[in-house]
Amino acid sequence: MGDPSxxxxxxxxxxxxxxxxLWCPDWPASAAGAAADLAPDVPVAVLHANRVVAxxxxxxxxxxxxxxxxxxxxxxxxxxxxxxxxxxxDGQWYEPIVAAVTEVVPTVExxxxxxxxxxxxxxxxxxxGDEQAIAERLTDVIGACGAEASAGVADEMFTAVLAARxxxxxxxxxxxxxxxxxxxxxxxxxxxxxxxxxxxxxDLLRRLGITTIGAxxxxxxxxxxxRFTADAVAAHRLANAVPDRGPVGGRIQEDLxxxxxxxxxxxRVDAAAFVGRRLADELHRRxxxxxVCCTRLTVEAVTQLGQRHTRTCRAVAxxxxxxxxxxxxxxxxxxxxxGRGTHGQRPDxxxxxxxxxxxxxxxxxxxxxxxxxxGLPESESxxxxxxxxxxxxxxxxxxxxxxxxxxxxxxxxxxxxxLVTLGEDxxxxxxxxxxxxxxxxxxxxxxxxxxxxxxxxxxxxxxRVSARGAFSAEPALVVGHRTWSVRWWAGPWPTGLDGTARxxxxxxxxxxxxxxxxSEHWIVEGIYE
Amino acid sequence: xxxxxxxxxQGTAGRRSDADHESRIAQLRRQLAVMSxxxxxxxxxxxDVSVIPVPVALExxxxxxxxxxxxxxxxxGARSVLLSLIASASASGRRVGIVGMPRLxxxxxxxxxxxxxxxxxxxxxxxxxxxxxxxxxxxxxVVVLNLAGASVPPSRAKVLMGRLRKRSSTLIVTGGQWPGxxxxxxxxxxxxxxxxxxxxxxxxxxxxGMGRIGGMRLxxxxxxxxxxxxxxxxxxxxxxxxxxxxxxxxxxxxxRSVAADPVLEVAN
Numbered sequence: 114m115g116d117p118s119x120x121x122x123x124x125x126x127x128x129x130x131x132x133x134x135l136w137c138p139d140w141p142a143s144a145a146g147a148a149a150d151l152a153p154d155v156p157v158a159v160l161h162a163n164r165v166v167a168x169x170x171x172x173x174x175x176x177x178x179x180x181x182x183x184x185x186x187x188x189x190x191x192x193x194x195x196x197x198x199x200x201x202x203d204g205q206w207y208e209p210i211v212a213a214v215t216e217v218v219p220t221v222e223x224x225x226x227x228x229x230x231x232x233x234x235x236x237x238x239x240x241x242g243d244e245q246a247i248a249e250r251l252t253d254v255i256g257a258c259g260a261e262a263s264a265g266v267a268d269e270m271f272t273a274v275l276a277a278r279x280x281x282x283x284x285x286x287x288x289x290x291x292x293x294x295x296x297x298x299x300x301x302x303x304x305x306x307x308x309x310x311x312x313x314x315x316d317l318l319r320r321l322g323i324t325t326i327g328a329x330x331x332x333x334x335x336x337x338x339x340r341f342t343a344d345a346v347a348a349h350r351l352a353n354a355v356p357d358r359g360p361v362g363g364r365i366q367e368d369l370x371x372x373x374x375x376x377x378x379x380x381r382v383d384a385a386a387f388v389g390r391r392l393a394d395e396l397h398r399r400x401x402x403x404x405v406c407c408t409r410l411t412v413e414a415v416t417q418l419g420q421r422h423t424r425t426c427r428a429v430a431x432x433x434x435x436x437x438x439x440x441x442x443x444x445x446x447x448x449x450x451x452g453r454g455t456h457g458q459r460p461d462x463x464x465x466x467x468x469x470x471x472x473x474x475x476x477x478x479x480x481x482x483x484x485x486x487x488g489l490p491e492s493e494s495x496x497x498x499x500x501x502x503x504x505x506x507x508x509x510x511x512x513x514x515x516x517x518x519x520x521x522x523x524x525x526x527x528x529x530x531x532l533v534t535l536g537e538d539x540x541x542x543x544x545x546x547x548x549x550x551x552x553x554x555x556x557x558x559x560x561x562x563x564x565x566x567x568x569x570x571x572x573x574x575x576x577r578v579s580a581r582g583a584f585s586a587e588p589a590l591v592v593g594h595r596t597w598s599v600r601w602w603a604g605p606w607p608t609g610l611d612g613t614a615r616x617x618x619x620x621x622x623x624x625x626x627x628x629x630x631x632s633e634h635w636i637v638e639g640i641y642e
Numbered sequence: 643x644x645x646x647x648x649x650x651x652q653g654t655a656g657r658r659s660d661a662d663h664e665s666r667i668a669q670l671r672r673q674l675a676v677m678s679x680x681x682x683x684x685x686x687x688x689x690d691v692s693v694i695p696v697p698v699a700l701e702x703x704x705x706x707x708x709x710x711x712x713x714x715x716x717x718x719g720a721r722s723v724l725l726s727l728i729a730s731a732s733a734s735g736r737r738v739g740i741v742g743m744p745r746l747x748x749x750x751x752x753x754x755x756x757x758x759x760x761x762x763x764x765x766x767x768x769x770x771x772x773x774x775x776x777x778x779x780x781x782x783x784v785v786v787l788n789l790a791g792a793s794v795p796p797s798r799a800k801v802l803m804g805r806l807r808k809r810s811s812t813l814i815v816t817g818g819q820w821p822g823x824x825x826x827x828x829x830x831x832x833x834x835x836x837x838x839x840x841x842x843x844x845x846x847x848x849x850x851g852m853g854r855i856g857g858m859r860l861x862x863x864x865x866x867x868x869x870x871x872x873x874x875x876x877x878x879x880x881x882x883x884x885x886x887x888x889x890x891x892x893x894x895x896x897x898r899s900v901a902a903d904p905v906l907e908v909a910n
Contacts, residue, residue: 509773509774510767554880556857556889559722601850625831
């Protein structure tokens with residue numbers, strides 16, 4: 114991730130990525146007890162659908178367990194206070210604890226009420242001491258709030274949560290080994306990492322004789338993916354402690370959408386550009402304040418009569434204030450001037466509302482730039498400029514005006530180059546390395562065409578390609594908008610099992626054509642020139 | 643870095659300053675020649691002009707040895723020549739924008755060695771292709787513009803060429819009239835090559851039904867400002883089999899003036 118510790122300059126005490134989990138046991142029961150203002154030693158159980166979902170330590174001592182029916186639980190502990198499950202209550206009573214922890218560590222992710230994780234960065238360790246010290250301090254903080262918590266530290270979030278349930282600290286790099294001897298049921302014990310489906314999986318695995326997490330982790334991922342559900346693949350990743358996303362620092366995501374009521378309404382390009390510039394600066398200031406970068410941006414303009422014009426642009430490199438301003442200007446420029454393209458249309462009335470929405474933002478620390486070579490942002494200035502002008506042409510003519518050629522698999526000259534709209538994934542239609550029997554050898558025609566012609570034999574009868582892949586007669590004339598005589602021909606070469614074929618003819622005016630025979634008609638496919 | 647010679651770098655710095663000195667003298671000599679009116683402008687201009695590579699077979703047609711940046715080139719006739727120019731420019735890392743040519747077969751360019759990832763096309767530029775080309779000139783090194791029979795007024799061309807010089811890109815126009823073209827290239831097909839018999843087919847030499855079109859012979863001629871028409875005969879040949887098959891452009895004759903050259907092989 115993007116934290117500074119990944120550079121490896123800090124000491125061995127705080128490796129690339131450590132996660133601290135703080136778990137308050139039986140949180141729903143604690144919250145219910147706190148809400149009813151009960152003493153901590155009063156047994157409490159929280160019921161959902163007539164079954165116990167959580168119970169306090171005192172109730173557990175009397176023999177109450179999760180999953181028991183109401184009647185069983187009450188029989189085990191007649192003095193027990195019962196409460197219905199209430200997610201709102203859980204969250205409400207957990208909030209003071211989160212606030213208290215945030216006082217000490219600002220980056221907190223709450224997985225569910227009663228469970229929170231904290232990314233242990235090098236900075237944090239520098240300020241608060243090592244992992245042990247931070248864990249102790251935070252459990253003290255939670256204790257001061259009147260709740261009890263246990264802490265666990267590991268490389269991965271899932272391992273850290275399981276470690277917190279045992280109050281252990283997993284050695285760096287030892288996640289998988291630590292998880293291996295645990296019973297398979299632990300995979301489903303934490304609802305934040307898997308729901309009902311995970312419980313079923315665990316049940317199934319146990320019936321298959323897989324009793325520990327290590328036994329499940331030992332299977333090849335391919336076998337798991339082909340035999341179980343997608344959730345099993347996720348569980349397998351957890352069991353192997355495969356690096357997953359780290360805890361998101363608990364920054365509050367503000368609404369970054371920017372709206373501007375145009376008064377007076379805008380109908381000129383320069384006025385729109387001016388407003389766009391101001392909005393871009395404002396947006397960029399907000400993004401910078403949250404230290405995020407925008408990689409996808411939606412610009413929407415609404416006219417007085419309610420006509421909307423929306424365009425989303427994606428950028429590989431983060432958009433700067435200038436970029437945002439340019440995107441806004443190009444889009445409004447293209448629209449207000451009626452689009453010089455074929456399918457352009459002008460707005461029906463002046464623009465009344467402008468809206469800029471950064472639909473995709475990423476943590477600016479998570480951006481990686483390569484130092485040189487064909488890196489992701491391709492920061493050499495010419496590539497940047499080329500992309501900018503192509504985006505501008507898209508603004509003028511519409512999104513699908515700019516095409517990028519990609520070599521693709523196919524037989525005909527036009528099949529072998531796929532034109533991909535700029536901004537879309539440039540993947541070929543078909544695999545080019547496949548054999549493609551019937552593909553003509555190089556050179557290919559320089560000009561593509563799509564014109565129907567008639568190919569006639571010396572008697573004036575149309576030439577066909579027989580089922581055995583031969584001409585019905587020798588071609589002598591090609592009739593299009595005029596008649597040419599054929600000087601030389603070659604083919605036909607069948608291109609598939611559907612009766613299509615290709616042939617080359619040389620006309621009397623020094624033009625060689627590539628002809629394609631399909632459904633009993635000849636089509637000029639290309640001109641060799 | 644090189645301005646301040648360090649103690650360790652004395653030797654290199656000394657040599658470099660010698661070279662600087664010589665090139666400076668040469669430049670001053672050229673300036674003197676130009677100012678005194680000698681017809682040496684070509685050699686005076688040449689060193690400052692950076693060029694975009696062209697296929698080796700076509701180099702004699704370009705006085706600077708390649709496409710001059712900041713200039714307009716007209717390229718008409720057989721499309722293979724245009725495609726080979728696109729191919730060599732993109733293969734050398736230049737970015738190429740193609741405006742208004744939906745029928746251009748980019749597969750053929752790829753066979754000639756083009757790097758398709760550096761090519762962007764605007765197949766249908768709408769009513770005003772010149773406008774689109776002028777936008778593309780800001781960011782692309784080579785822009786190919788199909789005028790579709792239109793002729794551009796000089797006032798408009800002047801604005802665009804100013805931008806061209808500033809950005810040091812190259813504009814290749816085709817299918818129309820552009821005022822102020824520096825070099826005008828025309829190409830015609832003079833014959834085809836049969837992949838089997840290795841001879842130019844047609845005129846009875848190739849039997850129908852045998853082989854395939856394995857290449858073509860082109861006559862490429864160029865005329866420019868202040869120079870007479872010159873031409874080369876080039877041949878587009880495909881060699882090899884399977885994945886190693888390559889298309890290349892080779893010259894088949896010397897470099898001579900077309901006027902002095904009797905037409906040897908008429909179109910079949």
